[in-house]
Amino acid sequence: MEKKVYEVFRQERDGKPFVHSGNVEAPDDALALQYAREMFGRRGESFRLWVVLRDAVLELSDRDLLSPALDRSFRTVQGYRLRDKLAAAQGREAGT
Amino acid sequence: MSESAVPLLLSLADDELVLGYRDSEWTGIAPMLEEDVATSSISQDEIGHAKALYEIVREITGAGVDDLAYGREPREYRCCWLVERPRHDWAFTIARRFLYETADDVRTEALVASSFEPLAGLMRKVRREEKYHLMHVSAWLDRLSESGEARPRLESALALAWPDALTFWEEIEGEDEFLAGGCLPAPSPELRRRWLERVERELAARGLDMPRAAGPEPPTGRGGARTGDFEPFWLEMTETYRLEPGATW
Amino acid sequence: MTVSSLESRTREFFERVSNGGKVEMTDWMPDDYRREVLKFIEMHANSEIMGALPEREWINRAPTIHRKLALTAKIQDEVGHSQLLYRLAEDLGKSREQMFTDLLDGRTKFHNVFHYPTYTWADAGIIAWLVDAAAILSQKALLDCSYAPYARTMAKICWEESFHIKHGYDIVVTMMNGTDRQREMVQDALNRWWGPLMQFHGPRTPRETDKDIAWGIKARANEELRQEFLSLYVPRIRELGLTIPDPNLRYDEERGVWEYTEPDWNELRSVVTGHGPRSQERLGFRRMSYEQEAWVRRAVMGRPVV
Numbered sequence: 001m002e003k004k005v006y007e008v009f010r011q012e013r014d015g016k017p018f019v020h021s022g023n024v025e026a027p028d029d030a031l032a033l034q035y036a037r038e039m040f041g042r043r044g045e046s047f048r049l050w051v052v053l054r055d056a057v058l059e060l061s062d063r064d065l066l067s068p069a070l071d072r073s074f075r076t077v078q079g080y081r082l083r084d085k086l087a088a089a090q091g092r093e094a095g096t
Numbered sequence: 097m098s099e100s101a102v103p104l105l106l107s108l109a110d111d112e113l114v115l116g117y118r119d120s121e122w123t124g125i126a127p128m129l130e131e132d133v134a135t136s137s138i139s140q141d142e143i144g145h146a147k148a149l150y151e152i153v154r155e156i157t158g159a160g161v162d163d164l165a166y167g168r169e170p171r172e173y174r175c176c177w178l179v180e181r182p183r184h185d186w187a188f189t190i191a192r193r194f195l196y197e198t199a200d201d202v203r204t205e206a207l208v209a210s211s212f213e214p215l216a217g218l219m220r221k222v223r224r225e226e227k228y229h230l231m232h233v234s235a236w237l238d239r240l241s242e243s244g245e246a247r248p249r250l251e252s253a254l255a256l257a258w259p260d261a262l263t264f265w266e267e268i269e270g271e272d273e274f275l276a277g278g279c280l281p282a283p284s285p286e287l288r289r290r291w292l293e294r295v296e297r298e299l300a301a302r303g304l305d306m307p308r309a310a311g312p313e314p315p316t317g318r319g320g321a322r323t324g325d326f327e328p329f330w331l332e333m334t335e336t337y338r339l340e341p342g343a344t345w
Numbered sequence: 346m347t348v349s350s351l352e353s354r355t356r357e358f359f360e361r362v363s364n365g366g367k368v369e370m371t372d373w374m375p376d377d378y379r380r381e382v383l384k385f386i387e388m389h390a391n392s393e394i395m396g397a398l399p400e401r402e403w404i405n406r407a408p409t410i411h412r413k414l415a416l417t418a419k420i421q422d423e424v425g426h427s428q429l430l431y432r433l434a435e436d437l438g439k440s441r442e443q444m445f446t447d448l449l450d451g452r453t454k455f456h457n458v459f460h461y462p463t464y465t466w467a468d469a470g471i472i473a474w475l476v477d478a479a480a481i482l483s484q485k486a487l488l489d490c491s492y493a494p495y496a497r498t499m500a501k502i503c504w505e506e507s508f509h510i511k512h513g514y515d516i517v518v519t520m521m522n523g524t525d526r527q528r529e530m531v532q533d534a535l536n537r538w539w540g541p542l543m544q545f546h547g548p549r550t551p552r553e554t555d556k557d558i559a560w561g562i563k564a565r566a567n568e569e570l571r572q573e574f575l576s577l578y579v580p581r582i583r584e585l586g587l588t589i590p591d592p593n594l595r596y597d598e599e600r601g602v603w604e605y606t607e608p609d610w611n612e613l614r615s616v617v618t619g620h621g622p623r624s625q626e627r628l629g630f631r632r633m634s635y636e637q638e639a640w641v642r643r644a645v646m647g648r649p650v651v
Contacts (some may be wrong), residue, residue, distance in 0.1 A: 003646045005432075022498060024130065027646050030235050035130040037228075039425060043505070059371055068544055076190055120404055120413075124397030125422050125631065127638035128646070129428040135419035142412055147410045162409045186641045243644035329405075336408035336466045343523050345408035345466070345516075 006032040007057055010040050019044040050070050101212055101279050102153055103174060103269040107318055108203075109149035111264075113165055114192035115196060116142030117333060121183050128199045134232060143224045147221075152214050170330050174268075176317040178260040180326045182254070186247065189251035195261040196293065197229050203293045211278030222280035241302040255307050262311030265291070266318040360384025362491040362561045370436050370494055370525050377561060379484035382492045383437040385562055390430035391448050392456040393423045396626045399459055403469040413513025415512045419473060429498050436494070449632045451619045460542045467520060476540060478578055479545045481506055482570050491561030521585045528586070535582070536590045543591075544613040546570040552621065575603040
């Protein structure tokens with residue numbers, strides 16, 4: 001047996017998102033669960049835990065992929081300015 | 097509930113208190129940091145169970161919880177001999193906890209049906225916490241029995257703990273009375289039989305032999321007889337409590 | 346990487362962290378930064394695990410079931426925190442075995458306060474109240490650490506330790522409300538711990554020359570922490586009827602700073618390099634436990650054992 005690192009995700013309350021909380025090392029899955037319980041649940045602060053082998057986690061952090069260089073405002077709320085157009089529409093409607 | 101349940105309650109409580117103390121001695125120095133934390137949780141659970149049981153005694157006799165835990169003379173404790181032994185090494189700690197947790201599981205399983213509702217109600221809660229203890233000790237029994245280096249240590253530890261483990265089932269003072277009232281739903285010899293079956297099954301599943309040695313002749317722990325290991329332990333446990341009689345801490 | 350691109354990358358890195366940028370475990374970082382963060386976290390981890398030992402001396406001598414449970418839970422938290430911190434350090438490239446060996450052989454350090462003896466239950470109270478109070482101030486100065494995994498762990502640790510100070514304060518207040526002998530025990534303990542507490546945050550390294558501040562590892566200078574400790578705790582200590590054993594301790598209203606007798610920095614240096622009153626005894630005890638149970642780690646973790 002060789003020690004392995006497991007990443008632990010904690011759900012604080014039923015229905016809430018799982019948030020990465022840290023990691024534990026253990027020789028196998030059974031003890032990994034017990035140690036996750038100790039490190040991230042011994043004060044009753046967790047509703048559920050996900051315990052995942054670190055080797056199974058894939059990371060993507062490339063800024064070129066995650067923060068596109070060109071404008072993407074068309075897919076955000078801030079990308080739409082309606083005030084003037086709406087006023088015009090409302091004025092036109094009121095005029096009829 | 098009548099006073100007759102008190103020796104039973106004290107047997108249960110003192111077992112948990114003293115084992116909780118013994119296991120808490122690993123705090124800060126266990127073989128691995130992760131196990132340090134796990135063992136500490138388990139010992140806190142055991143001491144919490146003792147506290148809840150002393151609270152039931154308090155309802156009956158009016159004695160204070162801390163006075164019950166620290167204010168009695170060694171011969172007044174009712175724990176079995178298994179729990180008062182020093183922690184020795186990790187193998188002994190695991191062997192002792194395996195024998196104890198299994199016995200405690202058999203005992204609490206029976207007590208859930210106790211006619212004494214405060215005890216039955218507490219046992220339902222206690223068993224929810226003991227589930228983790230059983231998982232933990234079972235995982236360790238697997239690991240120690242699978243390793244060539246650890247296995248002989250585990251076997252010696254089981255042999256060392258065995259005679260004292262049998263004292264867990266020594267008949268409790270006034271047992272006939274609280275048995276008749278349904279406070280204890282099954283007699284100690286019957287519970288002991290169930291425990292022996294369980295232990296044999298668990299050991300056999302790991303290819304381990306059942307220890308054969310006989311237990312000591314009663315009276316042992318339940319009757320107030322203490323091993324030589326108890327006095328120094330008790331002196332330490334009660335040192336601050338005895339320092340300033342009547343003081344609040 | 347060419348020399349010049351390494352240089353520019355390093356320059357960019359330090360510019361980023363000194364402006365509040367964060368670093369993750371999987372990010373590239375200069376060796377100097379990795380070494381410094383590792384050294385910092387390793388000493389923190391060592392202090393948590395060595396800090397378990399003085400309090401452990403009281404684990405079987407707590408006076409009530411509630412105190413016994415709280416003390417056990419507090420020490421357990423410290424061990425748990427050392428686990429979290431050693432994990433961070435392992436991820437920065439040093440094995441736990443190596444860190445334990447370096448600690449046991451005196452090659453790495455732990456906090457000065459854990460090199461001192463304990464004598465009575467009042468020591469357990471003063472440690473949990475004032476030593477933890479001093480420590481939590483240092484730890485809060487790490488909540489915005491440029492090494493993000495450390496900052497996140499610190500948030501968890503500060504949250505978990507919030508009951509420790511209350512537990513210690515409760516012990517001290519209860520004893521001060523008790524018998525003359527109990528009050529005397531607390532005063533004696535305070536007298537013993539005051540010197541080490543004043544040394545705890547370290548000498549007055551100016552902000553400008555503190556590398557850990559420049560690199561965004563910690564946010565506050567040693568003297569700032571000591572001043573805050575005094576502002577927060579001197580009034581609370583005095584209102585209980587305790588006397589602080591420093592005749593020169595006073596608050597200078599005009600300058601807005603606490604004046605105090607200069608802490609003994611020679612003592613601090615000597616203590617943290619393993620010459621404190623209990624340094625060798627505690628390390629010896631830890632070494633003995635570590636070696637006696639080495640077979641467990643071999644059997645279960647399949648680890649090489651030193």
